[in-house]
Amino acid sequence: MERKPNFLLLGIDGGATKVSGYQVLANDSNLTFDLSSVHAEKSYSEIPGYLPDFKAVDIPTQLKQRDEHAIQLTEAEKQQGAVYVEATAIVIEQMVQQTGINNVLIGLGMPGLKTPDKRGIEVVANGPRILNYASLLEKRLELANVHLVAPLHQIGSDADYCGIGENYAKDGMFRGVDNAYYLGGGTGVADALKLKGKLVFFDQIKPWMAKSWEMKADDGRSLERFASAGGIQSIYAEIAGKDVAELNRQKIYPLQMASMALNGDETARKTFDLVVQNLSLLLFERLTTIYAGWQGLFTFVNPNRPALSKEHEYLGTLLDRIIIGQRLGELMDSEAGQIVLRQPLLQRLKDLVASAEALDAAARHHYENPEKLIVTSKLRAAPALGAGIDAYLNYQSRK
Template structure:
């Protein structure tokens, strides 16, 4: 089947859907991005609601345990999301000349019990029948499915899968690693003892980034993601996000402003860098010594983390920075404004740690070698395609 069907990985984000052809290298048992790619912005699709506001999360969470009642606006926006994905898949089929497809899809939000819909989402509509509607729309477009959509996956989990199975993935050659991807949100992924470990499966002893509170009392995601960096700068600069977007001022540009001495940009990265360093330090400590209450939680009712776990004593061979946050770490200005100070602060936290024993501090002494930047810009899409391939 893999020789005939077009393998597609979908990264469904908050503003657009990105579809990639995924190619399997049978000799090396690895995957690479193919030449075909299609991106569809939701606002391109007729019926898009530009000022759409998600239902309050408390309401979503309550309805998830009973019966979900999408609003009329959610239903309209959901139809737009489905259509954008269908058009992206159709475009790939046309580019490659293949009418039979095998699809893997990563989407943000908590999934329905069937794993084929979205039950809770912070930045979009709930879509309880997403996969069903997408499959029907693809049939209308003359596209055959080599297999039904197995499930909707997590973009964070797919980043880990991508790093583990891609030819240039940084998980491939190590046994223990942590991945932090930054874009609109934050993706956490981990590999322990040579196996991928989802954060859902580690939730009793390690928290996701978005669950923890920054020094400013907000979700760490809001100061460590790329969109969070832009939002932080907007606050210091007295501008709106709309104004920054219109002027095309994004984190890469903000790092340039910081390098040139602009106060708002400098203050932005003081906040960002401190929280990034503390986050990476928490990962190191929690893996090796268990949870030490280094952060509070956004949800005060979140069950307490278990301070003991079966992986204690381990160290990460690599800490990987990926997606647009990785681009920032690798950028000429970003290396000076972000990477260098983050690693300096992280080194100081480790070497002065009251929790880590001497041999562990020694392991992390050359922190520049431990922290690496992922080259897999499209890790979520690649991981989604790999997941569909393995689930077929």
């Protein structure tokens, strides 16, 4: 009989529009994890003080302030940041109430670059910078008489947590392979890697590989725009001359756009042409950079980003699997998405591989049938699951 822990293990995924939380169940016998039915979520817009017209400080300015150690939060960021923390606290309180367990261990994933102590957010594309996020959350939970069995050891990367979730979940797509790349597209984009049998976090390999959002397409857009559901919607909005809020009111999301493209809608077709062109090049960049080093296929959002090295310890490695997750995976699996996205993407990737000077004959042969390489993940709430797993493994290592 499995021993039940004396605390509630929670994985929290803080997104751009809402916070989602789940109870995470650990199976110590084989070190696998799963989600229970205990779940809570809260939209930021439900919290008093929410700023519906909030505009994030532009990324170059954020990066400049960080590099100069002169971060200046705007009043709007401070107010919106307080809303984000309050929404997270409410989600945790609700799950405490559902279970009746007041001893809590929390893992939290958020997008953005973290502060040096990893307990705050100092650069983020879609939201406020919150430099002391963990401290604010812990104080707020203390006021609610929620007992933390350990302080929040870090605010993790939602991208890293997708990788951890895929690696430790019973049905995770990193299981059973040594070399794989994960691309998850929701509101933003998540990159994760497993090489030579071990998870490799992007912050550890930034000298030779960039995150998707850091790279720019020829038209100046971040690659995040072509790999995330939110980004695809925003590209459609730009081409159509509409704003995203209007599309939301009309319930026009990427799944609907795929059907529209299939039915001949010119704006939707143009959108998916751009997505196929840039997403295939992104996946090709991953294959070639891992196998042969950086080939300079893209420029960077931050013009001051150090040049990528062509040398790294994984040169010559071939991927066993490319995993497409979250809403981007759902889009590729949809009936219309298979026709307007998956099939043309596979064909363009096949063409890029066939003519790739950076790949030798053995590598071109390995990648000649990308339909055998690319799979979609059905893992539920991968970032929240990974957050809970990370908290658990860190807690156990410190006992």
